Amino acid sequence: MKKARNVEVLIVGAGPVGLFAALILARRGVDVEIIDSQAHGSAHSYALTVHSQTLGMLEEYGLLEQVLQGARKVSRIDYFQGRNRTGGIDLRSTSLRIPYVAVVGQNHLEAVLEDALEQAGVRVQWKHRAAQVKQDADRVYVSGDELEESVIGYAVAHGEGIVRRRREYTASLLLGADGYNSFVRRSLNIAFPEVGSPEDYAVFQFDTLCGECDAVQIVEKEGLVNVRWPIGANGCRWTFELAGEGTPPEYLRRKDPNLVQRIDHTATGPLDEARLQELLAERVPWCPAKVENEYWNLWARFERRLAERFGEGRVWLAGDAGHLSAPVGVQSMNVGLTEVCDLAERLAEVVNTGASLETLEAYNEDRLSEWSFLQGLNGGLEPMPGAEPALVDTRARLLSWLPASGPDLEVFAGALGFKLSGWSPRPRAEKAKSGAA
C-alpha cells in the first residue's frame, strides 16, 4: 500500500476561503496541502463584491492592487422603498480607511489568491476529492480519490469524477472549506439546520447604456428586495427577489444538483430578456437601464443555515461549509474570508508554537456568536432617534442588506440611523506576513 502523504495542515476545498487559508498558512511556514474535487478554479463571478474590511485584510497580505485590477470601486449605497430614497451611505464621509467596496468577480479574486499561493510554493491539487475523514487525539486521517475529469452539464460545468487512484493523507489539522454541502462537516456529524426561510432570486448581468448610476441601489418593494450593482465601465447586475414562484422549473434543475443554474441568454424560458424587461418595469420603473448585451442570468435559491459547531478536535470548518446566508450584503463570502483568516492564524499557532487546541474552541464560540447575530437569531439593528421609519420597518432584513462585515457593520448601520444590539464586533489584530514561505 502506498505511504500516506503527511502534512501539517490539510485543506479540503479551494474556493476563496480555502485558498486564502492556504496562503496564510504557507506564508507562516506551515506545511500545507490543499485539495479540490473540481478540475480547476471557478470560472464564475457569483459573489460580486469585496467589502472594505476584506480589502484591508487583502492589503495586509499584499494582494489589494491585484484584486482591484478590473474592479469597480463603489462608495455609495442607496436604499429605496419603491421609488422613494429612504437612506444612503456615502463611504467617503465615514471613518473607513478604505472608503469603498470593490465590485469584482469571485473568479478574479480566486485567480489572484491561487497565483499568490503558487508564489508561496503551494499548488492546488485539483481533481482530488476527500472521501473519508477520521481523527484521533494526535492526527487526522483522510482518504481521497484522485479523479479523471469528465465534465457533465452544459451550463454550470461541474466535474463528475472517475477515480484514477486512491490517495491517503495524515495531517496534524484539517480545515474543511468545502462549501455548502461540506463533506468534512458531514463526516463530523455536525448538524446544519435551516435558521430562516430560503430566498429565491433571479440574477441578470448585462451591459447598459445608462452610465448614470455610480451607486449600489437596494430597492425594497412590497416586501421583496431588488439590488443593482454597477460593474466595470458599462455593466450592471440586477438581482430580483422572487416570491410565489416556488421551486425552479424542472428543466432548470435536472442538470445540476446544486439548485443553482445559469442559462444562456438565447434560451427561452422564465429568465429570458423579456422577463428581465418585465422585472425592471415592475420593480424599478424609474431606472433608465437599457439592456445592451446580456451576459448571463440565473435562478438561485439561497438557503439560510448555520452549523451547530464549527468543528471539533483537529478538524475545523470555515466559509459556506459552516454557514449559508442571503446574497444582498455579500456577507457569506466576505465573512468567510475574515473568519478563515482568524482560523488559519490559530492553526499556524498550534503548528508553529504548540499552542493548545483550546484556541480552536474560542474560534468556534466567536463564529457562532457572529453568525447568530448576522442570521438574526440573536440581537439585530436598533433604531436611533431620527431613523427613517421606512428603514425601521425593514430592520429585520436590513442587517443582511449591508455590504459590510466586522467592525464596519457599525459604521454602515450608524450611517442609516441604527446601532448594533446583541453582538460587538472585535477588531482583527493585524498579523499579516507578506513574504513568501
Ligand SMILES: Cc1cc2nc3c(=O)[nH]c(=O)nc-3n(C[C@H](O)[C@H](O)[C@H](O)COP(=O)(O)OP(=O)(O)OC[C@H]3O[C@@H](n4cnc5c(N)ncnc54)[C@H](O)[C@@H]3O)c2cc1C
Ligand atoms: C449564483 C450564486 C450567486 C452568489 N452570489 C453571492 C453574493 O452575491 N454574495 C455572497 O456573499 N455570496 C454569493 N454567493 C455565495 C458565494 O459564492 C459563496 O459564499 C462562496 O463561494 C463561498 O466560498 P467557500 O470557499 O466557502 O466555498 P466554495 O466557493 O463553495 O468552495 C468550496 C470548494 O470545495 C470543493 N469541494 C467540495 N467538496 C469537496 C470534497 N469532498 N473534496 C474536495 N473538494 C471539495 C468544491 O469543489 C469547491 O471548489 C453566490 C453563490 C451562487 C451560487
